[in-house]
Amino acid sequence: MKVGFIGLGTMGRNAALNVLRKGYEMVVFDVRPEALGPLVEKGARAASSPADLLDQVEVVVTMVFGPKEIEAVVRGKDGFLTTDCDGKYWIDLTTSSPQLMRDLGAEFRKRGGAAVDAPVTGSVDSAIRGDMIMFVGGEDADIERVRPVIEAMGEIRKVGRHGNGYVAKLVNNQLWKIHAAAIGEAMVTAKVAGLEPDVWWAAMKGGAADSFVMQHDVPSIFAGHYDPSFPLALCLKDLGLIAELMNETGTRSELTRATHDRFREAASRYGKDAGEMTVCKVIEDDAKVELRVAGDWIAPWEIKHPALPERAVGAVSPIAASGLSASSSSSLIRG
Structure with a gap:
Protein backbone atom coordinates (compact mmCIF):
# COMPACT_ATOMS: atom_id res chain seq x y z
CA MET A 1 0.00 0.00 0.00
CA LYS A 2 1.43 3.37 -1.03
CA VAL A 3 0.56 6.16 1.39
CA GLY A 4 0.43 9.90 0.82
CA PHE A 5 0.59 12.54 3.55
CA ILE A 6 -0.53 16.16 3.17
CA GLY A 7 0.21 18.67 5.95
CA LEU A 8 3.63 18.45 7.58
CA GLY A 9 3.33 20.85 10.49
CA THR A 10 4.36 20.00 14.03
CA MET A 11 1.85 17.15 14.38
CA GLY A 12 1.67 16.01 10.78
CA ARG A 13 5.42 15.72 10.32
CA ASN A 14 5.75 13.34 13.26
CA ALA A 15 2.65 11.34 12.35
CA ALA A 16 3.99 10.90 8.82
CA LEU A 17 7.38 9.78 10.14
CA ASN A 18 5.66 7.03 12.13
CA VAL A 19 3.86 5.78 9.00
CA LEU A 20 7.16 5.86 7.12
CA ARG A 21 8.83 3.84 9.89
CA LYS A 22 6.33 1.03 9.23
CA GLY A 23 7.87 0.55 5.81
CA TYR A 24 5.21 2.13 3.61
CA GLU A 25 6.22 3.84 0.38
CA MET A 26 5.29 7.47 0.98
CA VAL A 27 4.57 10.57 -1.09
CA VAL A 28 4.29 13.91 0.72
CA PHE A 29 3.00 17.42 0.05
CA ASP A 30 2.86 20.67 1.99
CA VAL A 31 2.25 24.27 0.97
CA ARG A 32 5.68 25.04 2.47
CA PRO A 33 8.34 23.29 0.36
CA GLU A 34 10.82 23.41 3.27
CA ALA A 35 8.49 21.18 5.32
CA LEU A 36 9.14 18.25 2.98
CA GLY A 37 12.81 17.88 3.97
CA PRO A 38 12.57 15.59 7.03
CA LEU A 39 10.38 13.12 5.12
CA VAL A 40 12.29 13.25 1.83
CA GLU A 41 15.52 12.64 3.75
CA LYS A 42 13.94 9.45 5.09
CA GLY A 43 12.94 8.17 1.64
CA ALA A 44 9.58 9.81 0.87
CA ARG A 45 8.90 11.36 -2.54
CA ALA A 46 7.61 14.90 -2.92
CA ALA A 47 4.43 15.65 -4.88
CA SER A 48 3.66 18.93 -6.63
CA SER A 49 -0.01 19.15 -5.55
CA PRO A 50 -2.76 17.21 -3.74
CA ALA A 51 -3.97 15.81 -7.07
CA ASP A 52 -0.45 14.74 -8.05
CA LEU A 53 -0.06 13.03 -4.70
CA LEU A 54 -3.41 11.22 -4.96
CA ASP A 55 -2.45 9.90 -8.40
CA GLN A 56 0.58 8.16 -6.88
CA VAL A 57 -0.95 6.47 -3.80
CA GLU A 58 -3.74 4.21 -2.61
CA VAL A 59 -4.26 5.90 0.76
CA VAL A 60 -3.89 9.61 1.52
CA VAL A 61 -3.69 11.12 5.01
CA THR A 62 -4.41 14.83 5.52
CA MET A 63 -3.64 16.94 8.59
CA VAL A 64 -3.91 20.66 7.87
CA PHE A 65 -4.88 23.79 9.82
CA GLY A 66 -8.64 23.87 9.47
CA PRO A 67 -11.76 23.99 7.27
CA LYS A 68 -10.49 26.45 4.66
CA GLU A 69 -7.26 24.51 4.16
CA ILE A 70 -8.86 21.06 3.91
CA GLU A 71 -11.53 22.35 1.53
CA ALA A 72 -8.74 23.66 -0.72
CA VAL A 73 -7.03 20.25 -0.63
CA VAL A 74 -10.23 18.55 -1.81
CA ARG A 75 -12.11 21.10 -3.94
CA GLY A 76 -9.38 23.54 -4.91
CA LYS A 77 -7.25 23.94 -8.00
CA ASP A 78 -5.23 20.71 -8.29
CA GLY A 79 -7.28 19.26 -5.42
CA PHE A 80 -8.48 15.67 -5.03
CA LEU A 81 -11.67 16.21 -7.03
CA THR A 82 -9.70 17.31 -10.10
CA THR A 83 -8.30 13.81 -10.57
CA ASP A 84 -9.33 10.15 -10.34
CA CYS A 85 -10.54 9.22 -6.84
CA ASP A 86 -11.77 5.73 -7.76
CA GLY A 87 -10.56 3.10 -5.29
CA LYS A 88 -8.66 5.65 -3.19
CA TYR A 89 -8.91 5.92 0.61
CA TRP A 90 -8.79 9.30 2.35
CA ILE A 91 -8.01 9.51 6.09
CA ASP A 92 -8.41 13.03 7.50
CA LEU A 93 -6.87 14.05 10.83
CA THR A 94 -7.80 17.76 10.63
CA THR A 95 -9.86 19.48 13.30
CA SER A 96 -12.73 20.81 11.21
CA SER A 97 -16.46 21.41 10.78
CA PRO A 98 -18.46 18.15 10.94
CA GLN A 99 -20.92 19.30 8.27
CA LEU A 100 -18.22 20.50 5.88
CA MET A 101 -16.32 17.24 6.25
CA ARG A 102 -19.46 15.14 5.70
CA ASP A 103 -20.03 17.13 2.49
CA LEU A 104 -16.43 16.68 1.33
CA GLY A 105 -16.53 13.00 2.21
CA ALA A 106 -19.73 12.54 0.21
CA GLU A 107 -18.15 14.24 -2.82
CA PHE A 108 -15.07 12.03 -2.52
CA ARG A 109 -17.24 8.90 -2.27
CA LYS A 110 -19.33 10.00 -5.24
CA ARG A 111 -16.10 9.96 -7.25
CA GLY A 112 -15.44 6.34 -6.22
CA GLY A 113 -13.27 6.89 -3.13
CA ALA A 114 -13.76 6.14 0.57
CA ALA A 115 -13.47 8.70 3.38
CA VAL A 116 -12.52 8.02 7.01
CA ASP A 117 -12.25 10.75 9.65
CA ALA A 118 -9.63 10.33 12.38
CA PRO A 119 -9.00 13.62 14.25
CA VAL A 120 -6.55 13.18 17.09
CA THR A 121 -6.15 14.14 20.72
CA GLY A 122 -3.02 14.34 22.85
CA SER A 123 -0.04 16.56 22.11
CA VAL A 124 3.07 16.72 19.97
CA ASP A 125 4.79 14.14 22.20
CA SER A 126 1.98 11.70 21.40
CA ALA A 127 2.55 12.35 17.69
CA ILE A 128 6.27 11.69 18.13
CA ARG A 129 5.70 8.42 20.01
CA GLY A 130 2.88 7.29 17.69
CA ASP A 131 0.32 6.82 20.47
CA MET A 132 -2.20 9.53 19.63
CA ILE A 133 -5.83 8.75 20.45
CA MET A 134 -7.75 8.97 17.17
CA PHE A 135 -11.52 9.56 16.92
CA VAL A 136 -12.35 7.38 13.90
CA GLY A 137 -15.61 7.64 11.97
CA GLY A 138 -16.68 5.90 8.77
CA GLU A 139 -17.84 2.61 7.30
CA ASP A 140 -16.46 -0.41 9.15
CA ALA A 141 -15.07 -1.97 5.96
CA ASP A 142 -13.23 1.22 5.05
CA ILE A 143 -11.78 1.57 8.55
CA GLU A 144 -10.57 -2.02 8.50
CA ARG A 145 -8.92 -1.52 5.11
CA VAL A 146 -6.81 1.38 6.39
CA ARG A 147 -6.48 0.24 10.01
CA PRO A 148 -2.72 -0.51 9.71
CA VAL A 149 -2.04 3.03 8.50
CA ILE A 150 -4.09 4.61 11.29
CA GLU A 151 -2.54 2.37 13.93
CA ALA A 152 0.93 3.41 12.76
CA MET A 153 0.02 6.84 14.14
CA GLY A 154 -2.05 6.01 17.20
CA GLU A 155 -4.95 4.22 18.87
CA ILE A 156 -8.31 3.83 17.11
CA ARG A 157 -11.43 4.85 19.03
CA LYS A 158 -14.41 4.25 16.75
CA VAL A 159 -17.20 6.82 17.08
CA GLY A 160 -19.71 5.76 14.43
CA ARG A 161 -20.54 7.29 11.07
CA HIS A 162 -18.28 9.52 9.01
CA GLY A 163 -18.20 13.01 10.54
CA ASN A 164 -18.59 11.85 14.13
CA GLY A 165 -14.83 12.01 14.58
CA PRO A 300 6.72 18.01 24.64
CA TRP A 301 8.58 18.54 21.35
CA GLU A 302 11.78 17.10 22.89
CA ILE A 303 10.27 13.68 23.64
CA LYS A 304 12.03 10.81 21.85
CA HIS A 305 10.40 8.21 19.64
CA PRO A 306 10.73 4.81 21.43
CA ALA A 307 12.80 3.40 18.55
CA LEU A 308 15.25 6.29 18.46
CA PRO A 309 18.35 6.56 20.65
CA GLU A 310 18.65 10.26 19.90
CA ARG A 311 16.31 13.21 19.91
CA ALA A 312 13.24 12.60 17.75
CA VAL A 313 13.64 13.41 14.05
CA GLY A 314 11.79 16.59 13.22
CA ALA A 315 11.25 17.53 16.85
CA VAL A 316 12.27 21.12 16.27
CA SER A 317 11.76 23.56 19.12
CA PRO A 318 8.84 25.84 18.25
CA ILE A 319 10.58 28.59 20.21
CA ALA A 320 13.72 28.38 18.09
CA ALA A 321 12.18 27.52 14.75
CA SER A 322 8.91 29.45 14.87
CA GLY A 323 7.67 27.05 12.21
CA LEU A 324 4.11 27.06 13.48
CA SER A 325 2.38 29.33 11.00
CA ALA A 326 -1.40 29.17 10.95
CA SER A 327 -1.33 27.97 7.35
CA SER A 328 0.73 24.88 8.04
CA SER A 329 0.40 23.70 11.62
CA SER A 330 -1.85 20.76 12.26
CA SER A 331 -4.58 20.92 14.87
CA LEU A 332 -3.29 19.23 17.90
CA ILE A 333 -3.99 16.80 19.20
CA ARG A 334 -6.00 17.84 20.85
CA GLY A 335 -5.08 19.18 18.81
Whole structure:
Protein backbone atom coordinates (compact mmCIF):
# COMPACT_ATOMS: atom_id res chain seq x y z
CA MET A 1 0.00 0.00 0.00
CA LYS A 2 1.43 3.37 -1.03
CA VAL A 3 0.56 6.16 1.39
CA GLY A 4 0.43 9.90 0.82
CA PHE A 5 0.59 12.54 3.55
CA ILE A 6 -0.53 16.16 3.17
CA GLY A 7 0.21 18.67 5.95
CA LEU A 8 3.63 18.45 7.58
CA GLY A 9 3.33 20.85 10.49
CA THR A 10 4.36 20.00 14.03
CA MET A 11 1.85 17.15 14.38
CA GLY A 12 1.67 16.01 10.78
CA ARG A 13 5.42 15.72 10.32
CA ASN A 14 5.75 13.34 13.26
CA ALA A 15 2.65 11.34 12.35
CA ALA A 16 3.99 10.90 8.82
CA LEU A 17 7.38 9.78 10.14
CA ASN A 18 5.66 7.03 12.13
CA VAL A 19 3.86 5.78 9.00
CA LEU A 20 7.16 5.86 7.12
CA ARG A 21 8.83 3.84 9.89
CA LYS A 22 6.33 1.03 9.23
CA GLY A 23 7.87 0.55 5.81
CA TYR A 24 5.21 2.13 3.61
CA GLU A 25 6.22 3.84 0.38
CA MET A 26 5.29 7.47 0.98
CA VAL A 27 4.57 10.57 -1.09
CA VAL A 28 4.29 13.91 0.72
CA PHE A 29 3.00 17.42 0.05
CA ASP A 30 2.86 20.67 1.99
CA VAL A 31 2.25 24.27 0.97
CA ARG A 32 5.68 25.04 2.47
CA PRO A 33 8.34 23.29 0.36
CA GLU A 34 10.82 23.41 3.27
CA ALA A 35 8.49 21.18 5.32
CA LEU A 36 9.14 18.25 2.98
CA GLY A 37 12.81 17.88 3.97
CA PRO A 38 12.57 15.59 7.03
CA LEU A 39 10.38 13.12 5.12
CA VAL A 40 12.29 13.25 1.83
CA GLU A 41 15.52 12.64 3.75
CA LYS A 42 13.94 9.45 5.09
CA GLY A 43 12.94 8.17 1.64
CA ALA A 44 9.58 9.81 0.87
CA ARG A 45 8.90 11.36 -2.54
CA ALA A 46 7.61 14.90 -2.92
CA ALA A 47 4.43 15.65 -4.88
CA SER A 48 3.66 18.93 -6.63
CA SER A 49 -0.01 19.15 -5.55
CA PRO A 50 -2.76 17.21 -3.74
CA ALA A 51 -3.97 15.81 -7.07
CA ASP A 52 -0.45 14.74 -8.05
CA LEU A 53 -0.06 13.03 -4.70
CA LEU A 54 -3.41 11.22 -4.96
CA ASP A 55 -2.45 9.90 -8.40
CA GLN A 56 0.58 8.16 -6.88
CA VAL A 57 -0.95 6.47 -3.80
CA GLU A 58 -3.74 4.21 -2.61
CA VAL A 59 -4.26 5.90 0.76
CA VAL A 60 -3.89 9.61 1.52
CA VAL A 61 -3.69 11.12 5.01
CA THR A 62 -4.41 14.83 5.52
CA MET A 63 -3.64 16.94 8.59
CA VAL A 64 -3.91 20.66 7.87
CA PHE A 65 -4.88 23.79 9.82
CA GLY A 66 -8.64 23.87 9.47
CA PRO A 67 -11.76 23.99 7.27
CA LYS A 68 -10.49 26.45 4.66
CA GLU A 69 -7.26 24.51 4.16
CA ILE A 70 -8.86 21.06 3.91
CA GLU A 71 -11.53 22.35 1.53
CA ALA A 72 -8.74 23.66 -0.72
CA VAL A 73 -7.03 20.25 -0.63
CA VAL A 74 -10.23 18.55 -1.81
CA ARG A 75 -12.11 21.10 -3.94
CA GLY A 76 -9.38 23.54 -4.91
CA LYS A 77 -7.25 23.94 -8.00
CA ASP A 78 -5.23 20.71 -8.29
CA GLY A 79 -7.28 19.26 -5.42
CA PHE A 80 -8.48 15.67 -5.03
CA LEU A 81 -11.67 16.21 -7.03
CA THR A 82 -9.70 17.31 -10.10
CA THR A 83 -8.30 13.81 -10.57
CA ASP A 84 -9.33 10.15 -10.34
CA CYS A 85 -10.54 9.22 -6.84
CA ASP A 86 -11.77 5.73 -7.76
CA GLY A 87 -10.56 3.10 -5.29
CA LYS A 88 -8.66 5.65 -3.19
CA TYR A 89 -8.91 5.92 0.61
CA TRP A 90 -8.79 9.30 2.35
CA ILE A 91 -8.01 9.51 6.09
CA ASP A 92 -8.41 13.03 7.50
CA LEU A 93 -6.87 14.05 10.83
CA THR A 94 -7.80 17.76 10.63
CA THR A 95 -9.86 19.48 13.30
CA SER A 96 -12.73 20.81 11.21
CA SER A 97 -16.46 21.41 10.78
CA PRO A 98 -18.46 18.15 10.94
CA GLN A 99 -20.92 19.30 8.27
CA LEU A 100 -18.22 20.50 5.88
CA MET A 101 -16.32 17.24 6.25
CA ARG A 102 -19.46 15.14 5.70
CA ASP A 103 -20.03 17.13 2.49
CA LEU A 104 -16.43 16.68 1.33
CA GLY A 105 -16.53 13.00 2.21
CA ALA A 106 -19.73 12.54 0.21
CA GLU A 107 -18.15 14.24 -2.82
CA PHE A 108 -15.07 12.03 -2.52
CA ARG A 109 -17.24 8.90 -2.27
CA LYS A 110 -19.33 10.00 -5.24
CA ARG A 111 -16.10 9.96 -7.25
CA GLY A 112 -15.44 6.34 -6.22
CA GLY A 113 -13.27 6.89 -3.13
CA ALA A 114 -13.76 6.14 0.57
CA ALA A 115 -13.47 8.70 3.38
CA VAL A 116 -12.52 8.02 7.01
CA ASP A 117 -12.25 10.75 9.65
CA ALA A 118 -9.63 10.33 12.38
CA PRO A 119 -9.00 13.62 14.25
CA VAL A 120 -6.55 13.18 17.09
CA THR A 121 -6.15 14.14 20.72
CA GLY A 122 -3.02 14.34 22.85
CA SER A 123 -0.04 16.56 22.11
CA VAL A 124 3.07 16.72 19.97
CA ASP A 125 4.79 14.14 22.20
CA SER A 126 1.98 11.70 21.40
CA ALA A 127 2.55 12.35 17.69
CA ILE A 128 6.27 11.69 18.13
CA ARG A 129 5.70 8.42 20.01
CA GLY A 130 2.88 7.29 17.69
CA ASP A 131 0.32 6.82 20.47
CA MET A 132 -2.20 9.53 19.63
CA ILE A 133 -5.83 8.75 20.45
CA MET A 134 -7.75 8.97 17.17
CA PHE A 135 -11.52 9.56 16.92
CA VAL A 136 -12.35 7.38 13.90
CA GLY A 137 -15.61 7.64 11.97
CA GLY A 138 -16.68 5.90 8.77
CA GLU A 139 -17.84 2.61 7.30
CA ASP A 140 -16.46 -0.41 9.15
CA ALA A 141 -15.07 -1.97 5.96
CA ASP A 142 -13.23 1.22 5.05
CA ILE A 143 -11.78 1.57 8.55
CA GLU A 144 -10.57 -2.02 8.50
CA ARG A 145 -8.92 -1.52 5.11
CA VAL A 146 -6.81 1.38 6.39
CA ARG A 147 -6.48 0.24 10.01
CA PRO A 148 -2.72 -0.51 9.71
CA VAL A 149 -2.04 3.03 8.50
CA ILE A 150 -4.09 4.61 11.29
CA GLU A 151 -2.54 2.37 13.93
CA ALA A 152 0.93 3.41 12.76
CA MET A 153 0.02 6.84 14.14
CA GLY A 154 -2.05 6.01 17.20
CA GLU A 155 -4.95 4.22 18.87
CA ILE A 156 -8.31 3.83 17.11
CA ARG A 157 -11.43 4.85 19.03
CA LYS A 158 -14.41 4.25 16.75
CA VAL A 159 -17.20 6.82 17.08
CA GLY A 160 -19.71 5.76 14.43
CA ARG A 161 -20.54 7.29 11.07
CA HIS A 162 -18.28 9.52 9.01
CA GLY A 163 -18.20 13.01 10.54
CA ASN A 164 -18.59 11.85 14.13
CA GLY A 165 -14.83 12.01 14.58
CA TYR A 166 -14.97 15.78 14.12
CA VAL A 167 -17.79 16.06 16.66
CA ALA A 168 -15.79 14.00 19.16
CA LYS A 169 -12.71 16.13 18.54
CA LEU A 170 -14.53 19.41 19.04
CA VAL A 171 -16.23 18.46 22.31
CA ASN A 172 -12.92 16.95 23.47
CA ASN A 173 -11.22 20.29 22.84
CA GLN A 174 -14.12 22.12 24.42
CA LEU A 175 -13.47 20.37 27.75
CA TRP A 176 -9.70 20.67 27.40
CA LYS A 177 -9.79 24.43 26.83
CA ILE A 178 -12.26 25.06 29.64
CA HIS A 179 -9.97 23.15 31.99
CA ALA A 180 -6.86 24.93 30.71
CA ALA A 181 -8.44 28.31 31.46
CA ALA A 182 -9.74 27.19 34.86
CA ILE A 183 -6.36 25.81 35.94
CA GLY A 184 -4.87 29.29 35.69
CA GLU A 185 -7.42 30.64 38.14
CA ALA A 186 -6.89 27.73 40.54
CA MET A 187 -3.08 27.86 40.43
CA VAL A 188 -2.92 31.59 41.03
CA THR A 189 -5.48 31.45 43.83
CA ALA A 190 -3.47 28.72 45.53
CA LYS A 191 -0.23 30.67 45.14
CA VAL A 192 -1.65 33.93 46.51
CA ALA A 193 -3.18 32.01 49.44
CA GLY A 194 0.23 30.54 50.35
CA LEU A 195 0.27 27.16 48.56
CA GLU A 196 3.32 26.86 46.30
CA PRO A 197 2.69 25.70 42.71
CA ASP A 198 4.71 22.48 42.89
CA VAL A 199 3.07 21.46 46.17
CA TRP A 200 -0.37 22.33 44.74
CA TRP A 201 0.33 20.25 41.61
CA ALA A 202 1.48 17.20 43.56
CA ALA A 203 -1.63 17.39 45.75
CA MET A 204 -4.10 17.81 42.86
CA LYS A 205 -2.94 14.93 40.65
CA GLY A 206 -4.98 11.76 41.02
CA GLY A 207 -7.86 13.53 42.75
CA ALA A 208 -11.16 14.94 41.53
CA ALA A 209 -9.36 17.86 39.83
CA ASP A 210 -7.09 15.65 37.73
CA SER A 211 -7.08 15.69 33.91
CA PHE A 212 -4.78 15.49 30.90
CA VAL A 213 -4.24 19.23 31.24
CA MET A 214 -3.27 18.85 34.90
CA GLN A 215 -0.85 16.01 34.20
CA HIS A 216 0.60 17.13 30.87
CA ASP A 217 0.31 20.90 30.51
CA VAL A 218 1.01 22.39 33.93
CA PRO A 219 4.79 21.74 33.58
CA SER A 220 4.82 24.13 30.60
CA ILE A 221 3.71 26.86 33.03
CA PHE A 222 6.39 25.85 35.51
CA ALA A 223 8.98 26.01 32.69
CA GLY A 224 7.72 29.40 31.53
CA HIS A 225 7.28 28.57 27.83
CA TYR A 226 3.51 27.80 28.02
CA ASP A 227 3.87 25.18 25.23
CA PRO A 228 4.21 27.02 21.89
CA SER A 229 3.92 23.67 20.07
CA PHE A 230 0.18 24.41 20.19
CA PRO A 231 -0.22 28.16 19.63
CA LEU A 232 -3.18 30.34 20.57
CA ALA A 233 -4.04 30.66 16.87
CA LEU A 234 -5.03 26.98 16.88
CA CYS A 235 -6.91 27.37 20.16
CA LEU A 236 -8.97 30.22 18.72
CA LYS A 237 -9.66 28.28 15.51
CA ASP A 238 -10.91 25.33 17.53
CA LEU A 239 -13.02 27.50 19.81
CA GLY A 240 -14.63 29.11 16.76
CA LEU A 241 -15.56 25.67 15.42
CA ILE A 242 -16.88 24.67 18.84
CA ALA A 243 -19.06 27.81 18.92
CA GLU A 244 -20.44 26.95 15.47
CA LEU A 245 -21.30 23.42 16.60
CA MET A 246 -23.03 24.66 19.74
CA ASN A 247 -25.02 27.19 17.72
CA GLU A 248 -26.10 24.39 15.38
CA THR A 249 -27.19 22.18 18.28
CA GLY A 250 -28.79 25.04 20.24
CA THR A 251 -27.14 23.95 23.49
CA ARG A 252 -26.16 26.27 26.35
CA SER A 253 -22.60 27.51 26.22
CA GLU A 254 -21.90 30.00 29.01
CA LEU A 255 -18.70 28.28 30.19
CA THR A 256 -17.44 27.80 26.66
CA ARG A 257 -18.09 31.44 25.75
CA ALA A 258 -16.23 32.62 28.86
CA THR A 259 -13.31 30.37 27.95
CA HIS A 260 -13.29 31.71 24.39
CA ASP A 261 -13.13 35.26 25.79
CA ARG A 262 -10.17 34.33 28.01
CA PHE A 263 -8.25 32.84 25.06
CA ARG A 264 -8.98 35.96 22.99
CA GLU A 265 -7.60 38.07 25.85
CA ALA A 266 -4.44 35.95 25.96
CA ALA A 267 -3.95 36.33 22.20
CA SER A 268 -4.49 40.08 22.45
CA ARG A 269 -1.83 40.38 25.16
CA TYR A 270 0.78 37.89 24.01
CA GLY A 271 0.10 37.33 20.30
CA LYS A 272 -1.48 34.40 18.47
CA ASP A 273 1.85 32.56 18.21
CA ALA A 274 2.13 32.36 22.01
CA GLY A 275 1.66 28.94 23.62
CA GLU A 276 -1.74 27.56 24.56
CA MET A 277 -1.15 27.83 28.32
CA THR A 278 -0.64 31.60 28.16
CA VAL A 279 -4.38 31.55 28.87
CA CYS A 280 -3.15 31.01 32.45
CA LYS A 281 -0.48 33.71 32.20
CA VAL A 282 -3.29 36.29 31.94
CA ILE A 283 -4.32 35.47 35.53
CA GLU A 284 -0.72 35.11 36.67
CA ASP A 285 0.25 38.56 35.40
CA ASP A 286 -2.86 40.26 36.73
CA ALA A 287 -2.15 38.88 40.20
CA LYS A 288 1.53 39.88 39.87
CA VAL A 289 2.74 36.41 40.86
CA GLU A 290 5.10 34.00 39.14
CA LEU A 291 4.35 30.29 38.81
CA ARG A 292 7.86 29.16 37.80
CA VAL A 293 9.16 26.01 39.43
CA ALA A 294 12.81 24.97 39.12
CA GLY A 295 13.30 21.56 37.57
CA ASP A 296 14.10 19.58 34.44
CA TRP A 297 10.75 20.03 32.67
CA ILE A 298 11.12 18.19 29.36
CA ALA A 299 9.27 20.07 26.62
CA PRO A 300 6.72 18.01 24.64
CA TRP A 301 8.58 18.54 21.35
CA GLU A 302 11.78 17.10 22.89
CA ILE A 303 10.27 13.68 23.64
CA LYS A 304 12.03 10.81 21.85
CA HIS A 305 10.40 8.21 19.64
CA PRO A 306 10.73 4.81 21.43
CA ALA A 307 12.80 3.40 18.55
CA LEU A 308 15.25 6.29 18.46
CA PRO A 309 18.35 6.56 20.65
CA GLU A 310 18.65 10.26 19.90
CA ARG A 311 16.31 13.21 19.91
CA ALA A 312 13.24 12.60 17.75
CA VAL A 313 13.64 13.41 14.05
CA GLY A 314 11.79 16.59 13.22
CA ALA A 315 11.25 17.53 16.85
CA VAL A 316 12.27 21.12 16.27
CA SER A 317 11.76 23.56 19.12
CA PRO A 318 8.84 25.84 18.25
CA ILE A 319 10.58 28.59 20.21
CA ALA A 320 13.72 28.38 18.09
CA ALA A 321 12.18 27.52 14.75
CA SER A 322 8.91 29.45 14.87
CA GLY A 323 7.67 27.05 12.21
CA LEU A 324 4.11 27.06 13.48
CA SER A 325 2.38 29.33 11.00
CA ALA A 326 -1.40 29.17 10.95
CA SER A 327 -1.33 27.97 7.35
CA SER A 328 0.73 24.88 8.04
CA SER A 329 0.40 23.70 11.62
CA SER A 330 -1.85 20.76 12.26
CA SER A 331 -4.58 20.92 14.87
CA LEU A 332 -3.29 19.23 17.90
CA ILE A 333 -3.99 16.80 19.20
CA ARG A 334 -6.00 17.84 20.85
CA GLY A 335 -5.08 19.18 18.81
